[in-house]
Amino acid sequence: MRALREFTKGIIERNPIFVLMLGLCPALAVSTSVTDAVGMGLATTFVLVCSNVSISIIRKIIPYRVRIPCYIVVIASFVTIVKLALNAYLPDLYKSLGIFVPLIVVNCIILGRAEAFASRNGVGLSFMDGLGMGVGFGLGLVLMGFIREVIGAGELCHLRVLWKGYEPMLVMTQPPGAFLVLGFLLGLFNLLHRNLKKSKD
Amino acid sequence: MDFGELMSIFIGVILVNNFVLSRFLGLCPYIGVSRDTSSAAGMGMAVIFVMTMASAATWFVYNYMLLPNENNVLYLLFRKMIPGITPESFDLSYLETIAFILVIAGLVQLVEMFIAKFSPALYRALGIYLPLITTNCAVLGVAQLNIAFSGQPFSLLKCVVQGAGAGVGFMIAMLLLSGIRERLELADVPPSLKGVPIAFICAGLMSLAFFGFMGLKI
Numbered sequence: 001m002r003a004l005r006e007f008t009k010g011i012i013e014r015n016p017i018f019v020l021m022l023g024l025c026p027a028l029a030v031s032t033s034v035t036d037a038v039g040m041g042l043a044t045t046f047v048l049v050c051s052n053v054s055i056s057i058i059r060k061i062i063p064y065r066v067r068i069p070c071y072i073v074v075i076a077s078f079v080t081i082v083k084l085a086l087n088a089y090l091p092d093l094y095k096s097l098g099i100f101v102p103l104i105v106v107n108c109i110i111l112g113r114a115e116a117f118a119s120r121n122g123v124g125l126s127f128m129d130g131l132g133m134g135v136g137f138g139l140g141l142v143l144m145g146f147i148r149e150v151i152g153a154g155e156l157c158h159l160r161v162l163w164k165g166y167e168p169m170l171v172m173t174q175p176p177g178a179f180l181v182l183g184f185l186l187g188l189f190n191l192l193h194r195n196l197k198k199s200k201d
Numbered sequence: 202m203d204f205g206e207l208m209s210i211f212i213g214v215i216l217v218n219n220f221v222l223s224r225f226l227g228l229c230p231y232i233g234v235s236r237d238t239s240s241a242a243g244m245g246m247a248v249i250f251v252m253t254m255a256s257a258a259t260w261f262v263y264n265y266m267l268l269p270n271e272n273n274v275l276y277l278l279f280r281k282m283i284p285g286i287t288p289e290s291f292d293l294s295y296l297e298t299i300a301f302i303l304v305i306a307g308l309v310q311l312v313e314m315f316i317a318k319f320s321p322a323l324y325r326a327l328g329i330y331l332p333l334i335t336t337n338c339a340v341l342g343v344a345q346l347n348i349a350f351s352g353q354p355f356s357l358l359k360c361v362v363q364g365a366g367a368g369v370g371f372m373i374a375m376l377l378l379s380g381i382r383e384r385l386e387l388a389d390v391p392p393s394l395k396g397v398p399i400a401f402i403c404a405g406l407m408s409l410a411f412f413g414f415m416g417l418k419i
Contacts, residue, residue: 021397024232025338029225068335069306076299084295099345102298106338108229175223176412179405186398187391194393 003128010132016109017140017182018189023109026100027141028178034157037145039093041138043086043101045131047078048110052130054078055118062119071114072105079104109137147181148172207362214366216414220339221374222407227339231375232400234330241379245372247330249365251312252343255305256364259344260357262304267293301344309335343367378404 016022023044030040054074055062062070083101086094094101104110113133118126149155152172154162171177220226227248234244265274269292276288293300313331317324334340347360355363381403390399 021232022229024228025225028228069303072302072306073299076302080295080298083298099342099349102345103226103338103342105298105302106341171409174412175225176405176409178225179401179408183394183398183401183405186401187394190393190398 003124006125006128007132007135010129010134010136011139012136015136015140015189016133017137017144018186020109020112021186022112023107023137024182026103026107027137027144028175028182030097030100031141031144031148031178031181032152032173033149033155034142034145036093036096037141038138039086039090040097040100041134041141043082043097044104044107044109044137045134047075047082047104048113048134048137049127049130050078051075051110052113052118052126053123055114056121056123056126059119067119068111068115071111071119075110075114076105109133144178144181144185147185148177152177207359210359211362211366211369212417214363215370215373216411217417219370219374219411220342220367221371222404222411224342226342227337227371230330230333230337231371231378231404232397234333235375235379235382235400237383238376238379240330241375242372243326244330244333245368245375246326247334248337248339248371249368251305251309251331251334252340252364252368252371253361254312254364255308255340256343256347256360257357258304258308259301260347260355260360262300263294263297263348267297267300269294297345297348301341305340305344306335339367339371374407377407381407 010016014020017024017027026040026044030036051071051074055071058070058074079102082104083094086097086101113130117129121129146156149157150161151169152174154160154166154168169177172181214220218224221228221231230244230248235241264270265272269276269288269290271288273288273291275291275293276286280286309331313324316331343364347355347363378400382400385399385403394402
């Protein structure tokens with residue numbers, strides 16, 4: 001039961017992008033299309049789950065004072081695996097994600113979960129926590145990618161979805177659009193939280 | 202060395218390809234530390250400093266330890282011991298991510314100890330921002346861009362100029378946003394947009410303004 005709760009908390013209640021506000025750089029940079037968003041979400045989830053599990057296994061051996069460098073090396077190793085695998089099997093995705101694949105190392109969600117969760121909990125719970133946080137991050141990316149791609153290009157997964165005469169708002173696929181979409185989505189999440197609290201009282 | 206080319210790298214990375222506003226690097230400190238101008242300035246100074254140093258340090262590591270060439274340190278070290286060895290045996294470029302993050306983390310520690318020892322005043326101003334910089338993706342980003350976006354290997358000077366320019370661009374973007382946010386404290390913002398959401402919307406408008414530099418040719 002507890003494992004299920006660790007999984008679901010990452011999706012809405014403690015969503016890494018909209019509630020914890022971690023990992024914002026990749027969230028803005030690779031949400032130009034839904035395909036990129038899904039790719040980045042899967043890559044981050046893989047690293048997050050693997051690093052959470054490994055850190056949870058070795059948590060009792062790591063000396064407290066050098067724990068952060070240890071975590072970083074573990075995370076960087078998994079990122080290198082992802083980078084080589086993407087380069088070999090999905091070169092198009094690798095190219096469009098660009099430097100944000102190696103930059104998964106400094107994604108604060110991963111180090112944050114290692115420090116706050118995996119270093120204190122068992123392997124099973126850490127696995128569920130990593131999976132939940134990764135899925136929450138991926139869903140956030142897909143939501144932003146969906147809004148930006150539909151409004152900015154009139155497409156979804158590179159297929160035309162809006163009517164023929166639609167003039168795409170190009171700015172949405174450009175950097176300013178990313179900031180604006182995230183700003184308004186954060187506002188929306190605040191509003192939802194506020195209303196939820198009111199209805200609970 | 203062509204001075205004009207260096208100048209165009211420097212200006213380009215500040216205005217055209219600003220690290221925060223068009224490449225989305227270093228957003229966490231950009232939003233987190235931009236609540237008032239003085240802390241934004243402190244963070245900006247620390248980032249310029251670390252980025253410049255990190256560009257130089259990662260250049261040396263990449264060119265003399267990871268790339269397989271005649272000057273590879275490991276090759277020079279083991280050449281005598283193992284006969285028939287070639288530089289190609291030491292192609293470690295796939296380790297770049299691990300190597301860079303370790304170099305940056307070590308460098309930040311070193312800089313922190315150095316400043317604490319030699320300039321307590323500067324340490325008091327920058328001290329709390331330095332540890333945060335290890336996980337600032339802009340620093341690792343500039344190291345990656347130095348090696349990724351050059352057809353042929355960037356020279357050391359170009360890397361350092363790009364690092365310093367990226368830091369200056371980061372500081373400018375941060376100072377601008379902190380000025381806006383100080384005024385926003387007094388503005389009548391809808392309650393659910395208060396704080397971070399409105400900061401992102403302002404950043405979006407700033408990014409739109411920086412679009413004006415897009416066609417800049419130097």
